[in-house]
Amino acid sequence: MIMVTGATGNVGREVVKLLAGQGAAVAAVSRNPAPAQPPAPAPAPGAFADGVRQIVGDPSRPQSLAPALGGVAALLLSPRAVGGASAELLALAAERGVRRVVVLSAVTVEYGGGYRRFAEEFAQVEAAARASGLSWTFLRCADFAANALAWAPQIRATGRARGVHGAAATSPVHQRDIAEVAVQALLDPGSGPDAAHAGRAYALRTRPGERPEPARRRPGTHPPVEGRRQGTAGRRLTAHRSCACGVTAGLLVPLP
DSSP: OEEESSTTSHHHHHHHHHHHHTTOOEEEEESSOGGGOOOOSSOOTTOOSTTEEEEEOOTTSGGGGGGGGTTOOEEEEOHHHHGGGHHHHHHHHHHTTOOEEEEEEETHHHHOOSOHHHHHHHHHHHHHHHHTSSEEEEEEEOOBGGGGGGGHHHHHHHSEEEESOTTOOOOOBOHHHHHHHHHHHHTOSSOGGGSTTTTEEEEEOOOTTOOOSSOOOOTTOOSOOSTHHHHHHTSOOEEEEOOHHHHHHHHHTTOO
16 A cells, blocks of 8 residues: 555645556545545545545644554655654654655755755655655655746736746756656565665756646746747737835735
């Protein structure tokens, strides 16, 4: 059995689909599993997919998952879902017989950049995995391509995508690609230190010249408003570089 935390998240739901498609036994954990329900006539209440075991629980409160950890061999750990309880969850998993953990981490742990607080939080999760005694694999992800959807409301309203760092370059990766790597690590036929992905940290990012879905980014441009996004929108889109003071003012508008 493979347990997936954050099973309704961008990566988690793709991992669940891929594992189920390969016939693996899957336990999908979510506080609110409803969003992961596939569109189908009269689906079973709360069902993810046929054969997937649904666990309604709070990963940030590991004891709520204790009964479900029996028989689990591998765990996908999503720090966003687990919060500050990674060490507790990993200790409990080891106690219940889990042998392997795959951690969704970030490239900033190794290469810097971004907000230091986030990099430190991911580094703490990795340290907890190393100390847990479980066989571990770290997937250090660059920007999720799905993050580009944050511009959707302003693009719909104005045809523009605004941002402060107009010349920033990123290396987005699609959640399905991340999920495929995670599934390979989770289903690794080896065991312990002999597993092919044991003790490995992988940086997952787009290689130069590739076109991540759903947004296409030209190197050195940010935000991603060209290529496929223009075709999807059916009109010409533009990127507008805003000054920091303008962005700050916009963020403060809803506040009293």
